Amino acid sequence: MKAVDILIKNANEIVTLNGPNRPRKMKEMNELSIIENGSVAIDNGAIVDVGKNLTYNSDKIINAKGKIVLPGFVDPHTHVVFAGSREFELDMKLKGLSYMDILKSGGGIFYTVEKTRNATKDQLIQQAKNRLDKMLRYGTTTCEAKSGYGLDTKTELKILEVNKKLNESHPIDILSTFLGAHAIPKGKSADEYTNEIIEEMIPKISHLSKFCDVFCEEGIFTVDQSKKILEAGKTHGLIPKIHADEIVDTGGASLAADIGAISADHLLMSSDDGLRKMAEKGVIGVLLPGTPFSLMQELYAPARKIIDMGVAVALATDLNPNCWVENMQFMIQLGCLKMKMTPSEAITAATFNAACAIDLSDRIGSVEVGKQADILVLDCPNHKHIPYHFGVNLVEKIIKNGVVL
Ligand SMILES: [Zn+2]
Structure with missing residues (x-):
């Protein structure tokens, strides 16, 4: 098994926003390309794999069961x-x-x-x-x-x-x-x-x-x-x-x-x-x-x-x-x-x-292979909780440039 710096696994939802590298408009704004029960592998500051049941070795495994993963805001x-x-x-x-x-x-x-x-x-x-x-x-x-x-x-x-x-x-x-x-x-x-x-x-x-x-x-x-x-x-x-x-x-x-x-x-x-x-x-x-x-x-x-x-x-x-x-x-x-x-x-x-x-969509803004690993783990069961559950900070973990802060 290949080793990576960080492996996030078991996330209820990986909100990837996978799609074309241009501003999303109309119906495209509703397409979050969610992977349920998903994993993200991070190495050398970048996202190297996104999917279901990824198998990598890592010293840093984040179990995101019951939580969601999003690109950094x-x-x-x-x-x-x-x-x-x-x-x-x-x-x-x-x-x-x-x-x-x-x-x-x-x-x-x-x-x-x-x-x-x-x-x-x-x-x-x-x-x-x-x-x-x-x-x-x-x-x-x-x-x-x-x-x-x-x-x-x-x-x-x-x-x-x-x-x-x-x-x-x-x-x-x-x-x-x-x-x-x-x-x-x-x-x-x-x-x-x-x-x-x-x-x-x-x-x-x-x-x-x-x-x-x-x-x-x-x-x-x-x-x-x-x-x-x-x-x-x-x-x-x-x-x-x-x-x-x-x-x-x-x-x-x-x-x-x-x-x-x-x-x-x-x-x-x-x-x-x-x-x-x-x-x-x-x-x-x-x-x-x-x-x-x-x-x-x-x-x-x-x-x-x-x-x-x-x-x-x-x-x-x-x-x-x-x-x-x-x-x-x-x-x-x-x-x-x-x-x-x-x-x-x-x-x-x-x-x-x-x-x-801000002209940076080639580097950030989605959870896709090759992008800078700017990733959040939110303590909520699905993405609809973000507008629904307000007045608290739902962010539980912040990964910036492949480093857990
Ligand atoms: Zn202003």
């Missing part, structure tokens, strides 16, 4: 590096104050920008590490992380350098996105700041990022400004992403399709036309149900419609000081209970399609 939209916290805003939100009211009274994004500008690299690393530790405990093995709480070249660079340090030192793999266009800093016009991003920031930060993102929203960056920024990012090798149509339909979904973005995120207000274009061009829709939840909003992204129109959907936390959540299991729960996704769709959205949204 991928969180494709976070703002994990920031300083300070804004729990004081909750009282204001409960009194019915709007985001704009909170902003005017000294809260909101500029509060976080101030704290982040004043924080040292070490302070940012310490605070973000704490969040990453929680993400990992809840099963996230890879995430995307945006800059955007600097709004000046120096601080944006500092955040992206922190991302790099964390990626090197933390078990979670972290992919960086430059989001200098997160808000317009005080004292500058949108056009002035757009030029600064294009002429000064992007050339200086592009070596630290894989993606370039823009907050395309009424009163922040127009479609035209967003387009200029994303085009400039592209000429420096950055793949476009967009915060699109969260509050108002400004045409962000259409822009994502026109510019060849890998994903458009939020999509609460997107037009049918924009969504249709996204489906045609294969732009992934990243839905962030934690945001309306934390804003106590009734309105969530219309996931049912978005999926039925043929857009491949992923889920993410949007972890940020206004939506502080590290837990992708909770996103699956909100996906089902608030957005009417099926359990299978929500699991696909939190694993394989999420990997597609």
